[in-house]
Amino acid sequence: MASTSPGVPGTPCWVSLTTQDMRAAQDFYGAVFGWEFEPDVQAEGYVVAHADGEPVAGLVESTQTMGVRLPVAWTAYFGADSADAAAGRVRERGGTVAVGPLAFGRGRMAWAADPLDAAFCIWEGPAAPGWLAGRGTGAVAWLELHTRDPFASALFYGGVFEWDAHPDVIDVRYEHDRVMLRAGGRTVAGLYGGVPESAEAAIRPQWHVHFCRDDVDEAAARAGAAHGTVVAPPQNTPLGRTATIRDPEGGLFHLSSIEDDPS
Template identity: 90%
Template sequence: MPGTPCWVSLTTQDMRAAQDFYGAVFGWAFGPDERTEGHVVAHADGEPVAGLVESAQSMGVRLPIAWTAYFVADSADAAAARVRERGGTVAVGPLAFGRGRTAWAADPLDAAFGIWEGPAAPGWQAGRGTGAVAWLELHTRDPFASALFYGGVFEWDAHPDVIDVRYEHDRVMLRAGGRTVAGMFGGVPDSADAAIHPQWHVHFCRDDVDEAAARAVSAHGTVLAPPQDTPLGRTATIRDPEGGLFHLSSIEGETS
């Protein structure tokens, strides 16, 4: 569905080390991305869940170590134009990439995200199961303003029968087909000098959040927020050995 999450990708400077770490935490298996040379796809239970790419190979641009969330668009060019119209920036693209077109952009508060036009990865779906993406969450200063920006860029109101935006759990929630796929949380200080900056965060499904956090530490990761019970399930915040931030979540994308 246009406007909904369709993929997540980790930019790393050491592909082998990244595979070792995430394989230890999630039990992922890895293989080449048949759509794009030089990229690696992580699989959970045989299904694709995430991509990995070394920063030097990312469209010729060296990117920071981070997880990037991608959203599907009918037209990457049209979506990129709407980003600019609404005060965001387009850093790369749109350009041909594998069997589709993509662009890397940032919203008006500089939270990075990707735009994808083309066939989705077969079997990928947020909230599908253990080891897959549970959901995405934007940490920002004003979740309502952010919802207006992303809703305009990806035309959420064009699909009212499938896409629903609502406020709950102190967040703006995006549902697609009755399943929560993304949220926007206003927990970032309203200061350009703050240590915490607006950013899309990736939550991965884990039934065993405590055990997975322990595996992350054993694999030389860092637990930034220890496992705890929240209104959104049991969660933990982890930083991988290179600095990539992600979350563990016991909820597989809540359904209504």
């Protein structure tokens, strides 16, 4: 993970794509976003994507690690003062820790899942400077958890990442059908309900990544031309122009112009 400065514990600090074909993934996301890629010299096999010279995301090939093969997906990282302590709180609150905590690059990390099996990553270490602080084209705009009970999920994540311990920078807003997480005066994540309770449902609880684009229609067209799937075509929403895409391996992500703060 490319990172050089302290982040705010408990808040989103990075995203990474687990892929089965690193070269194909770079070709696809390079075509859609214009990203450039560099190996992370501190983490073997890890590649960092840059937009306008700034690190915005990571890519790692799915391998058999500690008996677990990670699926192709975008994963949200949350900062923690101690990955080991946060992993312990995950287990105490009914979640699971699939991999780690272990040393990775300049810090320590763990792959985990909440009680409804939405995957996320715990990161202890420096955070990418300015990551999620602005909305430059090709950078992450914000994150969404689609789940069954956003209020129960907020209690889980709030407990794991100790949101109450940082009232000066973290603001959790409970609304009638969602929970909004604000840090540094702007919305960085939202927790939404609506996912069916059936274990056989095609839609499972999952963290979704929104990437900034000021050319959502053109980017969606580039994704289709690069053999991705446009799951939801570009449309106008209260947040601006948005579209939902799956890459050729099935990794789900969103394009968003984000004209206003999601809160």
